[in-house]
Amino acid sequence: MTTPGRLPDPYGQGQSANLADILERVLDKGVVIAGDIRINLLDIELLTIKLRLVVASVDKAKEMGIDWWESDPALSSRARQDELTRENAALRERLRELDPGRVPREAP
Amino acid sequence: MTALRYVYAVCRPFDTPLQAQLTGVSGDPPRLLAHGDLVAVVSRVPEADFNEEALHDHLEDLDWLTGTARAHQQVVDALTAVTTPLPLRLATVFRDDSGVRLMLEERAEAFGCTLDRLDGRVEWGMKVYVEGPEQAAEPARPEPKPASGRDYLRQRRRQSRADDDLWSRAEEFATDLHRTLSDRADDARLHAPQNPRLSGAAGRNVLNAAYLVRRDASEEFVERVDRTKDDAPGIRVELTGPWAAYSFAGEEEKNAGEGS
DSSP states (O other): OOOOOOOOOOOOOOGGHHHHHHHHHHHHHSSSOSSSSOOOOOGGGGIIIIHHHHOOOOHHHHTTTTTTTSSTTOOOOHHHHHHHHHHHHHHHHHHHHTTTTOOOOOOO | OOOEEEEEEEEEOSSSSSOOOOOOTOOOOEEEEEETTTEEEEEEHHHHHHHHHHHHHHHHHHHHHHHHHHHHHHHHHHHHHHOOOBBBBBBOOESSSHHHHHHHHTTTHHHHHHHHHHOOOHEEEEEEEEEEEEHOOSSSSSOOSSSSSHHHHHHHHHHHHHHHHHHHHHHHHHHHHHHHHHHSSEOOOOOOEHHHHHHSSEEEEEEEEEEEHHHHHHHHHHHHHHHHTSSSTTEEEEEEEEOOOOOOOSSSHHHTTTOO
């Protein structure tokens, strides 16, 4: 019944697999069963502070108040927009310093 | 020394032996613990390392975590070669065999349903990266030093426009590819993009997706990804797998088709 069919050769897996890919799966995916040894992965500082940032699922991380990607321009178009606005303001400011009187103040 | 039971996965009974030299998270080879029509894949781990307190401390240690995660994945990987395992979360630990049996007994129905759903399928991971704009956007000539504030502003505008183009191309490319692959998969999940600080991968990860694909459809799936790889300058596609169906092992199916 569960005889496996032929599979293509592994891609980026096995011994050389990216640690993030492995942690993402073994810590954040897979079936959760409360064993006899109860350990709450959310209590682990290393995981919450360092690894959670990298491998947390969006919903779980939001639950924990982690939403850095929403303000990371690389990951969110809204943040990219915000950054552009900030950068524009900064550039206007710089231009005003260099060339006073020629740059109108930004309309609010 | 007391030994606890570390459980890697739950499977249907299977005949093919696991590779002989396979070792589990603490060096003990994994064995099969059968109960009803289910099998738990279990190895012994020292109580001193896997009681609540020790485990808590160990998990704060990135080296320990890395070794344990890799060992866990290696066992699950070996199972994937011979059957369709239902992989469990890292560090699922019981006091003794009877605790494991009890767990199999209590969750037999749910395990059965999930195993039927996953039977004969594996997971493929696909990530889309945007190479740094400095590599991708205007590789040829470096910008001259701005002579004035206005030049500086022009340069920044030009750079920003090139970045925007790349971003919108990447978004479109990723959306198209995700749609194409979802059509060839039984199910798909979108995961949070990975941070390069841990993955060590170059560029920005803009799409991180997983696909549940039949084994006999996997070759075609992989070829489909391969064909798109050179299509888009500045954009990189990375395929990983075959994995056990980690991303599809949850019993809830609410997320099915999410993000398509």
